[in-house]
Amino acid sequence: MSAAKSLLVELGTEELPPKALDELGASFLRGICDGLGKRGVAALLDQATLYATPRRLAVHIPEVALAQPEQVMERRGPAVNAAMDADGNPGKALLGFAQSCGVGVEQLEKLETDKGAWFVFRAVKPGQPVAALLPEIVEEALKGLPIPKPMRWADHDYTFVRPVHWLVILHGSNIVDGEVLGLRSGRQSRGHRFMHPQPVHVADADSWLDAMRMAKVLADPTERRQRIREEVARAAQQTGGTPRLDDALLDEIANLTEWPVAIACTFEREFLSVPPEALVTTMEANQKFVPVFDAQGALTEHFIGIANIDSKQPNEIRKGYERVIRPRFADAKFFWDEDLKTPLAGYQEALKQVTYQQALGSLWDKSVRVAELARVTANRVGVDAGQATRAASLAKCDLLTRMVGEFPELQGVMGRYYAQHDNESAEVASALDSVYQPRFAGDSIAAGKVGQVLAVAERVDTLAGIFAVGLKPSGNKDPFALRRAALGLARTLIEGQLDIDHQALFAEALELLPEAALAAGIKPGKDGKVPALDPGQRRAALGAELTDFVLERLRGYYAEQGFTTEQYEAVLAVAPVSLVDFDQRLRAVVEFGRQPEAASLAGANKRVANILRKQQEEHGAQSIGSQVDPAHFEADAERALAQALEAAQTDTAGALQRRDYTAVLARLAQLQAPVDAFFDKVLVNADNPAVRANRLALLGRLKAQFTAIADIARL
Numbered sequence: 121m122s123a124a125k126s127l128l129v130e131l132g133t134e135e136l137p138p139k140a141l142d143e144l145g146a147s148f149l150r151g152i153c154d155g156l157g158k159r160g161v162a163a164l165l166d167q168a169t170l171y172a173t174p175r176r177l178a179v180h181i182p183e184v185a186l187a188q189p190e191q192v193m194e195r196r197g198p199a200v201n202a203a204m205d206a207d208g209n210p211g212k213a214l215l216g217f218a219q220s221c222g223v224g225v226e227q228l229e230k231l232e233t234d235k236g237a238w239f240v241f242r243a244v245k246p247g248q249p250v251a252a253l254l255p256e257i258v259e260e261a262l263k264g265l266p267i268p269k270p271m272r273w274a275d276h277d278y279t280f281v282r283p284v285h286w287l288v289i290l291h292g293s294n295i296v297d298g299e300v301l302g303l304r305s306g307r308q309s310r311g312h313r314f315m316h317p318q319p320v321h322v323a324d325a326d327s328w329l330d331a332m333r334m335a336k337v338l339a340d341p342t343e344r345r346q347r348i349r350e351e352v353a354r355a356a357q358q359t360g361g362t363p364r365l366d367d368a369l370l371d372e373i374a375n376l377t378e379w380p381v382a383i384a385c386t387f388e389r390e391f392l393s394v395p396p397e398a399l400v401t402t403m404e405a406n407q408k409f410v411p412v413f414d415a416q417g418a419l420t421e422h423f424i425g426i427a428n429i430d431s432k433q434p435n436e437i438r439k440g441y442e443r444v445i446r447p448r449f450a451d452a453k454f455f456w457d458e459d460l461k462t463p464l465a466g467y468q469e470a471l472k473q474v475t476y477q478q479a480l481g482s483l484w485d486k487s488v489r490v491a492e493l494a495r496v497t498a499n500r501v502g503v504d505a506g507q508a509t510r511a512a513s514l515a516k517c518d519l520l521t522r523m524v525g526e527f528p529e530l531q532g533v534m535g536r537y538y539a540q541h542d543n544e545s546a547e548v549a550s551a552l553d554s555v556y557q558p559r560f561a562g563d564s565i566a567a568g569k570v571g572q573v574l575a576v577a578e579r580v581d582t583l584a585g586i587f588a589v590g591l592k593p594s595g596n597k598d599p600f601a602l603r604r605a606a607l608g609l610a611r612t613l614i615e616g617q618l619d620i621d622h623q624a625l626f627a628e629a630l631e632l633l634p635e636a637a638l639a640a641g642i643k644p645g646k647d648g649k650v651p652a653l654d655p656g657q658r659r660a661a662l663g664a665e666l667t668d669f670v671l672e673r674l675r676g677y678y679a680e681q682g683f684t685t686e687q688y689e690a691v692l693a694v695a696p697v698s699l700v701d702f703d704q705r706l707r708a709v710v711e712f713g714r715q716p717e718a719a720s721l722a723g724a725n726k727r728v729a730n731i732l733r734k735q736q737e738e739h740g741a742q743s744i745g746s747q748v749d750p751a752h753f754e755a756d757a758e759r760a761l762a763q764a765l766e767a768a769q770t771d772t773a774g775a776l777q778r779r780d781y782t783a784v785l786a787r788l789a790q791l792q793a794p795v796d797a798f799f800d801k802v803l804v805n806a807d808n809p810a811v812r813a814n815r816l817a818l819l820g821r822l823k824a825q826f827t828a829i830a831d832i833a834r835l
């Protein structure tokens with residue numbers, strides 16, 4: 121690209137919010153590139169690079185042209201047939217258009233289109249220098265940043281996520297003069313706040329990154345993350361353990377530091393008597409420290425802090441980190457020791473004093489409903505109902521403990537520890553934790569069957585209750601995380617192989633709700649009056665709505681696994697009442713689709729469905745009989761199809777009963793030849809009413825054979 125130079129834009133700020141930094145940086149990069157692109161400025165935008173640290177947002181783009189290309193302007197004026205008067209002279213509209221363009225009528229051109237001819241003004245003007253465009257581009261990019269609560273500073277009206285302090289805009293080695301957020305652009309950047317507080321002279325756009333390194337700033341987020349990994353590994357060697365640095369913590373530490381340095385630290389071993397999850401939560405969430413584990417996976421008394429400075433006195437930093445974590449651990453140990461003085465079951469009575477939802481009652485009321493649903497579900501899937509109901513009765517108790525009050529994210533985890541301390545069965549204790557699984561996308565379902573049963577009962581009650589009181593999700597709003605609950609329910613049923621009727625389970629959950637909850641969700645009519653409550657109709661409507669809601673979540677679940685919409689719709693059309701059954705049918709449909717006969721049979725089934733639907737629309741559903749009478753056969757092709765259908769039905773009866781749907785569809789695929797022959801040689805709408813009715817009945821039987829598994833006409 122000729123006459124092009126690299127571009128650097130850097131905005132220096134006060135410390136930016138670490139959790140928002142990545143999104144802010146990505147949006148800034150996108151805004152700069154979009155601004156150049158829509159102005160037609162030639163640049164290697166696909167090689168644009170974002171640099172973001174706690175104190176700066178920067179974008180580097182190689183080979184940005186010095187100016188826009190020539191700008192071709194075209195304005196359409198009045199239609200030719202309406203622009204001239206009867207004598208052929210320009211009318212007022214045409215004269216006004218020419219005047220607004222700054223030219224005479226004779227300089228206008230004509231544009232021929234399918235809808236007629238129009239006067240147009242065309243002009244070519246030189247492109248503007250990029251230096252003149254950049255301040256506006258930067259300002260637009262900053263205005264487009266996702267900043268929910270911009271702040272003001274000093275005595276001016278500018279707003280931004282944090283106060284700004286310097287601005288560097290360089291095109292090659294040239295300063296792009298301009299003002300943004302009250303800052304005049306220049307070539308003076310700033311280094312590390314403590315290790316290089318003096319200004320940093322930037323010679324040109326391409327030398328900026330190295331100048332930052334010299335000033336103790338790793339501006340490249342990828343480079344910074346890699347340094348953190350290396351520093352943590354180095355410090356961990358001093359402890360003899362293995363650090364746990366997940367991606368979320370790594371990202372946050374990277375967005376808090378410009379020159380990360382790891383410091384190995386320790387805490388008193390007595391704190392290891394506290395459940396490790398509480399200590400790890402304190403280290404990671406509150407202090408951004410990295411926990412260290414031994415070879416067996418047990419938490420050790422070591423941890424690693426990440427300083428934003430290469431200190432000459434690292435021991436002082438270590439002492440500070442150890443000093444700041446000690447009171448937090450002491451609090452956690454106090455909460456743990458105090459909580460152990462009360463058995464988990466001892467909190468049950470207090471659940472009656474905690475409101476779950478006004479119309480749905482207290483946490484105790486919810487626990488009672490969940491326990492009943494857990495009992496019913498356990499009996500249906502062969503799980504110990506006593507353990508399931510016991511787990512349900514204890515599942516909410518840890519919400520009232522001191523530890524969960526301080527660390528809400530440990531609900532369930534602490535319930536498991538308290539249950540183990542109280543000598544509850546291993547299955548019950550595990551269920552108190554795993555009931556919340558899957559907690560997030562990609563998380564596994566509960567491992568144990570008691571936990572799976574409890575997870576199902578908990579989600580069914582939550583969905584039924586919140587839907588009943590009229591607080592179901594709308595648009596992007598889902599304050600009760602019902603979409604996540606529905607997907608968790610579906611995944612637990614399918615992946616846990618809990619083969620139960622989910623529609624019946626919703627019906628039972630709705631029966632357990634108080635009528636006040638059912639009435640709470642009824643909206644006033646147009647006349648302002650609330651319709652009278654019919655509990656039966658209300659429950660039936662809610663049950664159908666809940667089923668649809670879960671199945672819609674299932675659509676996305678299968679799409680992520682590579683199943684097509686057509687495959688999903690084919691199974692949905694036959695409405696299996698068990699999601700395990702749904703899953704088995706769907707996988708059989710996929711296998712059927714690989715058969716060479718699949719496309720032809722899908723087309724034939726679609727044709728059958730259209731014929732039968734038209735017959736029902738014109739003559740009613742009763743016009744299609746269920747009995748096929750061989751005495752009314754006139755063609756060999758229909759006799760052959762009837763015999764083939766009967767043989768297929770006999771052959772697949774056992775496989776259908778044991779839900780071997782793949783075997784059933786593989787056998788039905790053998791019907792392709794007689795089906796094709798039937799449509800080639802037989803006229804369904806025969807003149808003889810009895811023959812026609814018999815052929816329709818035969819097609820009805822063909823459709824029933826396939827829809828016993830799925831509606832393959834949708835494939």
